[in-house]
Amino acid sequence: MRVLIVEDEKPLRDSIVEQLQQAGFNVDAAADGEEGLYCGREYALDLAVIDLGLPKLNGMELIKKLRAEGKSYPVLILTARDRWQDKVEGLQAGADDYLAKPFHFEELLARMQALLRRSGGWAQPVLRCGAVSLDPRTQEVTVNGRRVDLTSFEYRILEYLIHRAGEVISKGELTERLYAQDFDRDSNTIEVFIGRLRRKLDPDDSIKPIETLRGRGYRFALQRESAA
Amino acid sequence: MGPHSLSTRLLASVSILLVLFFGITIAALDFAFRRVTEQAMHDRLEAQMLALISASEEDSSGGLQPATEKTEERLKNPGSGLYGEILRSDGYPSWRSNSLTGTGLDFAVQLPPGQRQYRQLHRGDGSPVRALSRSIAWQFDNGVTRTFIYSVAEDLEPYYAQLNRFRGQLFGWFGLLMLLLLGALAFLLRRLLTPLRRIEREIEEIEAGRMTELGSGYPRELLGVTTNLNALLRGERERLARYRNTLGNLAHSFKTPLAVMRNLLNGTQGRDLAVGRQLDEQVGRMDDIVKYQLKRAAASGGTSLGTAPIDVRTALEALRAALLKVYADRGIECELVVAPDCLFAGDRDDLTEVAGNLADNAFKWSHGKVRLTADRLTDPTARRDGLRLIVEDDGPGIPPDERSRVLDRGTRLDERVSGQGIGLSVVRELAQLNGGTIRIDESPLGGARIEIRFPAT
Numbered sequence: 001m002r003v004l005i006v007e008d009e010k011p012l013r014d015s016i017v018e019q020l021q022q023a024g025f026n027v028d029a030a031a032d033g034e035e036g037l038y039c040g041r042e043y044a045l046d047l048a049v050i051d052l053g054l055p056k057l058n059g060m061e062l063i064k065k066l067r068a069e070g071k072s073y074p075v076l077i078l079t080a081r082d083r084w085q086d087k088v089e090g091l092q093a094g095a096d097d098y099l100a101k102p103f104h105f106e107e108l109l110a111r112m113q114a115l116l117r118r119s120g121g122w123a124q125p126v127l128r129c130g131a132v133s134l135d136p137r138t139q140e141v142t143v144n145g146r147r148v149d150l151t152s153f154e155y156r157i158l159e160y161l162i163h164r165a166g167e168v169i170s171k172g173e174l175t176e177r178l179y180a181q182d183f184d185r186d187s188n189t190i191e192v193f194i195g196r197l198r199r200k201l202d203p204d205d206s207i208k209p210i211e212t213l214r215g216r217g218y219r220f221a222l223q224r225e226s227a228a
Numbered sequence: 229m230g231p232h233s234l235s236t237r238l239l240a241s242v243s244i245l246l247v248l249f250f251g252i253t254i255a256a257l258d259f260a261f262r263r264v265t266e267q268a269m270h271d272r273l274e275a276q277m278l279a280l281i282s283a284s285e286e287d288s289s290g291g292l293q294p295a296t297e298k299t300e301e302r303l304k305n306p307g308s309g310l311y312g313e314i315l316r317s318d319g320y321p322s323w324r325s326n327s328l329t330g331t332g333l334d335f336a337v338q339l340p341p342g343q344r345q346y347r348q349l350h351r352g353d354g355s356p357v358r359a360l361s362r363s364i365a366w367q368f369d370n371g372v373t374r375t376f377i378y379s380v381a382e383d384l385e386p387y388y389a390q391l392n393r394f395r396g397q398l399f400g401w402f403g404l405l406m407l408l409l410l411g412a413l414a415f416l417l418r419r420l421l422t423p424l425r426r427i428e429r430e431i432e433e434i435e436a437g438r439m440t441e442l443g444s445g446y447p448r449e450l451l452g453v454t455t456n457l458n459a460l461l462r463g464e465r466e467r468l469a470r471y472r473n474t475l476g477n478l479a480h481s482f483k484t485p486l487a488v489m490r491n492l493l494n495g496t497q498g499r500d501l502a503v504g505r506q507l508d509e510q511v512g513r514m515d516d517i518v519k520y521q522l523k524r525a526a527a528s529g530g531t532s533l534g535t536a537p538i539d540v541r542t543a544l545e546a547l548r549a550a551l552l553k554v555y556a557d558r559g560i561e562c563e564l565v566v567a568p569d570c571l572f573a574g575d576r577d578d579l580t581e582v583a584g585n586l587a588d589n590a591f592k593w594s595h596g597k598v599r600l601t602a603d604r605l606t607d608p609t610a611r612r613d614g615l616r617l618i619v620e621d622d623g624p625g626i627p628p629d630e631r632s633r634v635l636d637r638g639t640r641l642d643e644r645v646s647g648q649g650i651g652l653s654v655v656r657e658l659a660q661l662n663g664g665t666i667r668i669d670e671s672p673l674g675g676a677r678i679e680i681r682f683p684a685t
Contacts, residue, residue, distance in 0.1 A: 009484045015491035053480045080483035081476045082519055083526065084547070084584025085577045091550035098554065102487035102515055104508075105494045114557060123557070 001116060001160060002026040002177040004048040006036035006062065007078065008055055016049070019105050024139070024156050026178055033057025040066045044176045047116055049108070051078045052090060060093050067094035074115035078103070113137065120163035122224075127162050130222030131207050134162050143201050153178070154197050157190070161210065161220040170217035194218060234424070235417045242413055250402045261394055265387060270346065273360040276300065276380040280312055286368055291322030292376055303327050309383035311357070317375040335379040339363035349381060356384040423450050434461070436612065437536040437573065472577070475526050482518055486511050523654045527578055527661045537571035538579050540602045540615060547583055548600065555591045560598055562591075567603035573612045573685065574662050582658050585651040586619040586678050593623030597673050610684035617680040620671035631668040655680070 003025050007013040013029055020027045028043055030036040033054040040048055040062070048066070052059035063075055074096045079086055082100040090098060096118075097111050113136045117125065126135045131144045139155055141148045150158065156178050161169060171190050194210060201209050211221040283298035292314050294303075302310040303325040312325040313335050332352020339345060344362040351357060359381035367373045423446050433439040441458040492498045493508050501507070541564075548562050572579045583600070590598045598621045605614030626634055635656045655678075656666045664682040671677035 009488060011488045012484060012491055015488065015495050019491070019495060053476075078487075080480040080487075082479065082483075083476075083523075083577065084580045084588075088546050088550045088580060088584065091553050092546060096553060100519075101483040102490040102511055105491055118556060 001046045001156070001163075002028070002044060003112065004028045004030065004036070004039050004043065004045050006030045006033070006039075006048065006054060006059070007051045008032055008053070009051075016105070016108070020109075023109055024152055024159075026156075033059065033062045036062050037065055040071060041069065044173065045071075045073045046119070046177060047073055047112055048075045049078060049112070050075055050095070051080075052086060053080060060090060063090065063093045063095055074119045076108075076111055076115060110137070116163065120165075122163070127165075128225040129162055129165050129209070129220060130225070132162070132201060132209055132222060134159060141201075143207070148200050150197070150200060154193055154200070157193055158197055158201075161218060165220040165222065165224050168213055168217050168219045173217070235414070235421055238417060239410070239414060243410060246406050246409060250406055254398055254402060257398060258395060262391065265390065269358055269382060269387060270360070273346075273358065273380050273382060276310065276312070276382075277360055277362055277378055280314075280378055280380060281364065284314070284366075287322075290368070290374070291316055292366060293323035299325075306330055309386070311359075311379075311381040313379045315377040315379070317377075322376065333357060333381065335359060335361060335377075335381070337361045337377055337379060339377055341365050341375050348384075351383075357381045358384055358387075423447050427454065432611075468575075472526050475522050479518065479522050483515065486515055486518075520654060523581065524657050524661075527575075527581070527658050537573045537612075538576045540570040540572050540579070540617075541566040543572070543576065543579055544583060544600055544602060547580060547587055551587055551591050558591070558594075558596070560591055560594055560596055562587075563597075563599045565599065565601045570602050570604055570615065571613065572615050572682070574682070578658055578662055582655050582680060583617060583619070585655045586617075586680075589651050589678075590619050590621035590623070590676070593675060594621035595623060595675075597622040599671075599673060605681060605684050607684035612685050614684035615680075615682045617682075618677060620673050620677045621675040622671070622673040623675035625670055625675045626668055634668070635666065652678075 001024075003020065005013060005016050005020070005027060007016065007029070008031055010031070013031065017027045017029050028039050028045075030039050034056045036048075036050065036054065037057060039045075050059045050062055054062065057065075059077060063077070066075070075094060077087075077090045077095045077098045078101055079090070079098055080101045087098045096115055099108060099111055114125075117127070117136065120127075125137060126133055128134075132141070134141050136159060139159075141150055141155065141158060157174065160174065160177060174190055194212075198210055201207070207222065209220060209222050211219045213219060279298075279300060280294055283294035284292045285295050287293050294312075294314075300310065300312075302308040303312050304327065306327055306329040308327045310325075311328050311331065311333060312323075313321055313328065314323040315335070315337065316322045333349060335349070337345070337347075339361055341363045342365075344360065347359045347361070349357050349359045359379055361377055361379040363375060363377045365373050365375050427442065427446075427450070430439060430442050434441065441461050442454045446454045490508060490511050493501065493504050493511070498504055544564055544566060548564050552560070552562060587598065587600060598619075601616075601618040601620070603616050605616050607614070634652050636653065652666075652668075659666050659680050659682070662682055663685070664680050667679045667681075669677040669679065
């Protein structure tokens with residue numbers, strides 16, 4: 001999952017970025033509104049966290065511009081002013097949720113996960129597809145109730161695929177959303193990880209969770225349960 | 229216009245002055261007219277007297293009487309209004325005019341020779357006459373001199389009638405003149421006071437929020453008042469905007485470090501700190517204090533001159549849409565019932581803050597149903613309708629014994645416990661600053677019912 005943090009206060013930004021990376025996100029960070037606008041336009045994002053009080057271009061304007069350009073990923077606003085008028089205006093401008101400063105990182109993470117889940121069309125906190133279930137809050141994956149141990153990167157690929165279960169996702173998109181910018185972008189790596197995932201989730205090749213569509217990408221093929 | 233309006237006062241004073249002025253004029257004219265007519269009557273009596281004397285001739289009994297052919301016609305006709313008498317010195321009349329017949333008029337006069345006297349006498353029926361008597365010495369042809377008293381009199385009725393006609397005309401004309409003057413004055417006053425009435429009307433418009441300031445084109449004498457009032461209105465609005473901006477900056481510059489501290493405490497280095505939890509609690513307390521005080525300070529307090537009243541439906545619909553977005557996961561059903569033409573005569577931020585805190589609480593506690601209701605509070609004596617705002621949910625509600633405590637939370641900072649929430653106490657403060665009241669009840673939905681009343685003003 002690739003997220004953008006637009007926050008002008010460096011210690012806060014660094015701290016959020018660090019904790020989000022630990023939580024398995026591919027994080028971009030911007031220090032002001034204009035930089036935020038550039039990142040929001042250019043990168044393939046799954047979510048943006050935007051502070052309202054930004055230099056150069058304030059958060060409200062930034063959200064309006066991104067929405068006007070057709071960017072539909074969820075946006076969470078951070079606000080220090082904590083006035084309802086600001087919250088209402090922010091949500092009207094196109095944000096999806098707000099969080100008042102100072103916040104606990106766990107709260108931010110929970111709100112982000114909820115927004116991501118909703119944008120993937122999931123109504124319940126635990127994502128279930130056939131025999132496979134994934135809980136983003138605990139990063140626990142089970143197949144038919146049996147716990148599966150995944151590495152951090154395997155988990156990130158699976159989480160992304162399940163989030164968008166049913167959709168075809170190209171290798172390029174996976175690379176862009178999951179790798180940090182300076183990571184080695186060899187598409188063979190993705191194939192290797194997909195192969196490992198298949199073996200871990202489906203050792204006896206019975207449920208076939210991940211489909212390969214030649215030349216187009218991958219699809220998580222199991223039927224969603226309790227999809228919204 | 230009230231009983232003490234400027235024009236009423238002025239009209240009343242001028243009326244009193246006019247009545248005084250015209251009264252004195254009328255009295256003076258009346259006095260002068262009476263003098264003139266009285267003088268004219270005296271002159272007439274004098275002339276009749278002389279005519280009577282010159283017409284007199286001796287009679288056989290040694291008395292005097294006027295020659296019939298030389299006698300004034302009126303003296304011959306009974307009740308003609310002109311009377312005459314010649315009295316001998318022994319008190320017996322030498323001659324009485326025919327006109328005296330049946331009048332009961334008695335001259336009954338005694339005068340030393342050479343004297344004359346004007347008197348007011350009365351006929352037998354009580355009607356007044358003016359009389360002139362004169363005592364003269366008459367030398368007879370035989371050389372004897374005797375004294376005679378001549379008297380002539382004239383009815384006063386025609387005189388009074390003339391006086392009354394004159395007075396009637398006098399009062400009529402002056403009354404008409406006074407009415408004309410008062411009418412002209414009232415008209416002038418209306419014209420003169422038009423700009424003041426315009427100010428009054430425009431201030432009403434400003435109070436109702438339909439205008440932001442007074443218009444232009446006032447006369448020079450009022451320009452000082454109107455331009456200063458406009459400056460005051462603008463200054464007040466700008467001051468509030470500037471003040472809020474400053475508070476916003478203050479909040480931002482204060483809360484960002486708090487956010488940094490909280491994140492550091494929860495980060496990799498902070499998580500293992502022994503006092504991490506206590507520090508985090510203190511951060512929460514500081515946040516609550518700042519939040520509470522800034523929200524109170526940013527309230528406009530109902531000074532809403534020159535700002536349009538807020539359309540409650542629009543404001544609540546925006547809030548409802550925002551909350552439905554935030555609480556999308558919970559699948560909450562939010563009913564919005566707003567009476568037509570529901571307006572809030574105050575600041576948009578205050579209304580949104582009050583409704584936002586209440587509705588957020590309702591969404592937070594609800595099991596699936598929230599209802600926002602707004603209607604008007606009318607009062608025939610008030611200029612503007614009030615507003616009643618009700619927020620209900622189907623959550624657990626607030627037990628009766630906790631209700632007052634919930635509202636007071638936050639008023640004493642040292643009693644505060646972090647994380648308890650300051651929403652309702654902020655709502656109470658904001659409602660009170662806008663002249664409103666708050667009431668916590670139980671909703672038919674099953675949860676809390678919070679009612680805010682902003683009375684009509």
